[in-house]
Amino acid sequence: MLIDWSDEYFIGIPRIDEQHKMFFEGVHRLHKVCVANEGEQVVLETLVFLENYVRGHFQDEVAFMREHEYPRVEEHRKLHAKFLERYLELIGEFKESGPSQGLAVRMGEMVQGWLVDHIAEADRAYAKHVMERANRQQ
Ligand SMILES: [Fe+2]
Numbered sequence: 001m002l003i004d005w006s007d008e009y010f011i012g013i014p015r016i017d018e019q020h021k022m023f024f025e026g027v028h029r030l031h032k033v034c035v036a037n038e039g040e041q042v043v044l045e046t047l048v049f050l051e052n053y054v055r056g057h058f059q060d061e062v063a064f065m066r067e068h069e070y071p072r073v074e075e076h077r078k079l080h081a082k083f084l085e086r087y088l089e090l091i092g093e094f095k096e097s098g099p100s101q102g103l104a105v106r107m108g109e110m111v112q113g114w115l116v117d118h119i120a121e122a123d124r125a126y127a128k129h130v131m132e133r134a135n136r137q138q
Helices: 014-035 040-067 073-097 101-136
Strands: none
Touching (some): 014 040, 014 101
């Protein structure tokens, strides 16, 4: 089951929060096209769209962390890379076996599960750093 966006996922950085919301929406859209059996091409396009969106979002996050001298940026980058690896595996699986309810459910759960955990821990950690740094500089 996919969960809906909730404001409890806000980390307090509007630009990033907006991207996280879009990320959530992308997962819902992906799940919808899989379940609705809209055909292989549509699913693949949605997968690739989300992949590109996520890549852009990760780049933006990393640039933001560097801008604010977050010390754990490399560690964070690795988390992103690991996610992309798993995501690409799912795309590979999809290309091999085509759309199925099972794969749709697993994709949704993997992507959303990762996102929710990642926001709650890793993203919150850099947001905290940025806020504390801003307070010190005041
Ligand atoms: Fe992140």
